[in-house]
Amino acid sequence: SxxxxxxxxxxxxxxxxxxxxxxxxxxxxxxxxxxxxxxxxxxxxxxxxxxxxxxxxxxxDIGGFETGDLVLERRKLVGKLTTGCEEFDEMMGGGIESQSITEMYGEFGCGKTQVAHQLAVNVQLPPEQGGLGGSVVIIDTENTFRPERITQMVNGLSEKHGVEYDPEEFLKNIHVARAYNSNHQILLVDSASELANELKDSEMPVRLLIVDSLTAHFRAEYIGRGTLADRQQKLNKHLHGIQRFGDLFNSCVVVTNQVMSKPDAFFGDPTKPIGGHILGHTATFRLYIRKSKGDKRIVKLVDSPNLPDGEAIMSITTDGLGD
Ligand code: ADP
Ligand code: MG
Incomplete structure (x- = not known):
């Protein structure tokens, strides 16, 4: 095990x-x-x-058997969270799914943290507007959460919807914790569960968990071949904790994973995400993001249990994600 x-x-x-x-x-x-x-x-x-x-x-993970109708019952609760980009949503079959882990990987600067910020805003919208009417927990391992960026995106939404949203109200529903190392990161999932439990019957239950970046601490701390198995074991356990969070709270789970632009002996193929195949099997949706012309980004759906692979073009502007 x-x-x-x-x-x-x-x-x-x-x-x-x-x-x-x-x-x-x-x-x-x-x-x-x-x-x-x-x-x-x-x-x-x-x-x-x-x-x-x-x-x-x-x-x-051997809880026993479950009949298909129960699985269907739980699947009926699956929510879809809009990204703000139509093509992206369509590729995902309507949006980012709850009860699943969605992994975004790509090079530094490709826009993973931008997507995370946008989802932290969108999740708060009511379902009629593509949200899940909930709050968000962000485990920030690289100190890249920026409230100012949230404000820009909320203002962008105000313009798009022709409504005056209050950025401060949105910021109040974003619960951020810095993770100082991989152990701390793992512990923060437990804290996130406690918080989600507290908010379960509130007006803004937690419907999105973001871990940005999932792998950075692990990568920095486990150097050398000898510790690769240890790292994978720990990452695997962490991912199971994260998956349980998604199931328990019918929450979306979005994690980011950086790939290296320079070949790196230890991590091998630079186009392969850090975390290797364990992450591959645990993440239900895998998105590869890369830069295109100007503010455009190409998002590729690499792996999904029930959707065809596909590509979408999104833009990242001051207003946030768009078509
Ligand atoms: P990573 O994949 O490393 O997390 P980021 O999500 O931090 O990458 O993306 C950084 C990029 O996002 C910047 O290079 C820029 O293109 C874009 N970006 C960041 N902030 C803004 C902004 N306020 N307005 C427009 N584009 C932005
Ligand atoms: Mg980032």
């Missing part, structure tokens, strides 16, 4: 060791154990054992 026993709630180092000694060396093994079995092996109470088993089932 990619997840360590020690990562499970209620499992400290001593308990982890006892479990391993008893043959429960993986999270999967714990996920399919009975509470009594586990309680005996690790000398813990049965209720704690049950909690550990539940945590293991979540971490191992």
């Amino acid at each position: 990619e997840v360590l026993l020690e990562d499970l709630d209620n499992v400290g180092p001593a308990t982890a060791q006892k479990l391993k000694d008893a043959g429960f060396t993986t999270v999967e093994a714990i996920a399919v154990a009975s509470p009594a079995e586990l309680a005996n092996s690790a000398e813990i109470g049965e209720s704690t054992a049950a909690k550990i088993i539940n945590a293991a089932r979540q971490a191992a």
Whole structure:
């Protein structure tokens, strides 16, 4: 398993060791154990054992079977968030989907953070206007969140819709936290869940989680081939936490990932996003953004479970994203 026993709630180092000694060396093994079995092996109470088993089932992603009608029921709740660019929305089948991870990757300066800012504004609009009537949590790892840019985009929307939106009202629904390293980044997903829980029944429930950048800290901290597996394992766990957030709160999840313009021995092919295939399998929608003429950008849908691959042209202007 990619997840360590020690990562499970209620499992400290001593308990982890006892479990391993008893043959429960993986999270999967714990996920399919009975509470009594586990309680005996690790000398813990049965209720704690049950909690550990539940945590293991979540971490191992083996919650059991679900009938198609239930899946359909949950899918009916999927919201679509407008990007502000018609072609882009069409390519995505109406917009950025909730309950899914959407990854945007591309070179420095291609516009990933711009799209993130625009989505943080748009999510607050009512559904009739392409929003999800909700608030947003931003995990900012590169210190690139700019409230001034939000103000520009809100003013751009005011013009587009012929309404006087108040930028300050929009800023109040954007919850930003700086992540200082990859551990902190992972912890902030838990804080985001707490916040989303608090806001669940409010007028502005959290409907968008942005992690910008998902991979920068991981890339900086894990240098050298020897630690590649560690990095992927940690990134994988982080992504599962993020996916759970999306499912739990019917929230959109948008993450960014930078590709290098210069070939880099460690990270290999410069056109391949950092994070490698683990990110590839966890992100449901993958968007490759590249610069075009002037303010134009080409957004390519690289991978999707139910949409054809495609390309869209968007513009980034002072007013925000547009056609
Ligand atoms: P990254 O993919 O590295 O996150 P950014 O989203 O930061 O890239 O994109 C930066 C680019 O966005 C700038 O080079 C510029 O083209 C455009 N941009 C940023 N701010 C504005 C603005 N206020 N008005 C117009 N274009 C902007
Ligand atoms: Mg950026």
